[in-house]
Amino acid sequence: MPTPRQPAALAASILANLLVLGVLAYAALLHSQLPDHYRAAVQEDEYLEWATFWAFLGAAAVCGVAAVRQRRAAGGVPWFLAGLGFFCFLFAMEEISWAQRILAYRPPVYFLEHNFQQEPNLHNVIGTGLRKLVLKAIIGGYGVLLPALALLPPARRILERLGVVAPPAALIPSFAAALYLYVDYPWDYSGEIVELMLGLGFLFAALAGPRAAATDRGTLLVQERPWRLALAWLLALGLGWATAAAARNQRAAW
Numbered sequence: 001m002p003t004p005r006q007p008a009a010l011a012a013s014i015l016a017n018l019l020v021l022g023v024l025a026y027a028a029l030l031h032s033q034l035p036d037h038y039r040a041a042v043q044e045d046e047y048l049e050w051a052t053f054w055a056f057l058g059a060a061a062v063c064g065v066a067a068v069r070q071r072r073a074a075g076g077v078p079w080f081l082a083g084l085g086f087f088c089f090l091f092a093m094e095e096i097s098w099a100q101r102i103l104a105y106r107p108p109v110y111f112l113e114h115n116f117q118q119e120p121n122l123h124n125v126i127g128t129g130l131r132k133l134v135l136k137a138i139i140g141g142y143g144v145l146l147p148a149l150a151l152l153p154p155a156r157r158i159l160e161r162l163g164v165v166a167p168p169a170a171l172i173p174s175f176a177a178a179l180y181l182y183v184d185y186p187w188d189y190s191g192e193i194v195e196l197m198l199g200l201g202f203l204f205a206a207l208a209g210p211r212a213a214a215t216d217r218g219t220l221l222v223q224e225r226p227w228r229l230a231l232a233w234l235l236a237l238g239l240g241w242a243t244a245a246a247a248r249n250q251r252a253a254w
Helices: 006-033 035-041 047-074 079-095 097-103 109-114 128-150 153-162 169-184 190-208 216-220 226-253
Strands: none
Touching: 006 035, 006 169, 006 190, 006 226, 047 079, 047 190, 047 226, 079 097, 079 190, 097 226, 128 153, 128 169, 128 190, 169 190, 190 226
16 A cells, blocks of 8 residues: 555656766767767866766765754764765865865875876875776665665664665666766766766765665655755756856956
């Protein structure tokens, strides 16, 4: 017997995947039909990069709020949600090189010597092979393996005792598509598309929140109102466009 929330949760699950996979479809269309626009879109400080920043920053904020609520409700240390929020914040700031190009500050000497882009970010200091391996492990581990495990009652009970909040299994197609794109790498700068898909996936998983692990069905579906997911998507992409335009104006003024 379906519960009153089931139709909304099913709609939210479908919409979440469509919004993430829509980024992939948009990139494929640009690459095939408007290659010059594609090359422009994937450059630094353009709207795809800024949308990625806003998606991860939004996910960090939502995870932070969820961690505080979990601590107030259950006590203890909400280590997983807090760690997830910190990871999303770190990813967001790394994406824009810790606002170096906006604030025009000089990075520490270490980054000038070890980062070929001479930017204060960590991911370009790490070797390319290791960096790609880590990102693949994050996408596959968090977005595919963890929600699949959470569907198994014994594994779910262990995860709950450990305080691990798995993303809804309904988001597996989005994370799996991002992983496939990153492994296959069909176009130059495919990684930029993957990062935006990943940011949206983390944002939607964060919005699903701890409620996603509350019931067997909640572990499968996205327990969130569809309009909130659509609003979050519009905000991330809209802010991406606006911030990229502001960055272009700032560069022109220099």
